[in-house]
Amino acid sequence: MDINGLSHAVLLDKNGGAKSLSYDEIQNYTKSMGLLWVHFDYSSKEAVDWITNRSGIDEVAVDALLTSETRPRTTILDNSILLALRGVNLNANSDPEDMISIRLYISKDLIVSTKKRDLLSVKDILNSFEKNRGPQNSSEFLIELTDRLTSRMEGTIDSLHDRASEIEEMIIESSNLFVRTEISKIRREAISLRRYLSPQKEAMHRLYSDKVSWLSEHDKVQLREITDQLIRYVEELDSINDKVTLIQEEILSKISEQMNQRMYVLSIISAIFLPLGFLTGLFGINVGGLPGTENKDAFMFFTVALSAMGVGLFYLLKRSKWI
CATH class of the missing domain: 3.30.460.20 (CorA soluble domain-like)
Structure with a gap:
């Protein structure tokens, strides 16, 4: 120009x-x-x-x-x-x-x-x-x-x-x-x-x-x-x-679907571990009168009971078609 x-x-x-x-x-x-x-x-x-x-x-x-x-x-x-x-x-x-x-x-x-x-x-x-x-x-x-x-x-x-x-x-x-x-x-x-x-x-x-x-x-x-x-x-x-x-x-x-799937998995995990967490919290309080405090095998029994409860909850959720 x-x-x-x-x-x-x-x-x-x-x-x-x-x-x-x-x-x-x-x-x-x-x-x-x-x-x-x-x-x-x-x-x-x-x-x-x-x-x-x-x-x-x-x-x-x-x-x-x-x-x-x-x-x-x-x-x-x-x-x-x-x-x-x-x-x-x-x-x-x-x-x-x-x-x-x-x-x-x-x-x-x-x-x-x-x-x-x-x-x-x-x-x-x-x-x-x-x-x-x-x-x-x-x-x-x-x-x-x-x-x-x-x-x-x-x-x-x-x-x-x-x-x-x-x-x-x-x-x-x-x-x-x-x-x-x-x-x-x-x-x-x-x-x-x-x-x-x-x-x-x-x-x-x-x-x-x-x-x-x-x-x-x-x-x-x-x-x-x-x-x-x-x-x-x-x-x-x-x-x-x-x-x-x-x-x-x-x-x-797709993002919403992925998020829902992840939230669903977290919900299932929470449903299984919520009662287990409640029991461990209950038995973890430091007050007198707790059962098994004098039994050396009490921790093993409690762990087995928690595991059995976790498996039972998983089976119950699957039977109810939540999983």
Whole structure:
């Protein structure tokens, strides 16, 4: 990115290619030059100055492009579209659920987008221009970007689904701390992704349901297909969340069952040793009159009696089907 906050500026040639422009060159841009796409870091002073004073767009769009906090949405401004979208974070050493936002103002003659972090989908479009396979107009750009943003979610969601399935298999054999930790991570990632994909689904729906003159019926059909794919991803996230919730309940059930079994064993042991403990305590008091205090064989008799009583109690519990 240049020090003036301009990530890139390209002038589309309507044949799949584009010409790169510098920050100084876009100062003199006019609509007669063709469709311009500028991509800024919204936190830079130069970006604020150009978008506010030189872009010529609506004040509502200016505020939306420069805001630091946003959620997926679509707003129709006259014959232009104001968009806020999110894409999965596929940058190195990043968490996919930490989704990256992009704000867009799209009209027939001008595209302004702002960001704080880089999106691979934007880089894909820039690379397509180099091969003369890029979008030729605003509607194609809108379809290309939303399609790439949505398609790149597939790998992340499939990975979540595979991890949930692996955990489901592991739970049959184990309920250790690693499994429970992994379940928490999967749930957190799925909830985080769904948090943004659900409103993004509504934003995509507005794109093809509202009237914009430069969006043809064919364009709206393509946007509808992209929205259907996004809806499928939201449903998949719901399915993943339901699956790991059931797995978590299964783990808690197994832990509860193990605890009940151990408490049952302790109860049986207590039932056997409670009367024996009572007798040993009774004969252990240091007062006069205890039987057998003068008999040297009394301890042996008492031990044999306690053992016989313990065996008898065990047999009684087993006969009563407590064991």
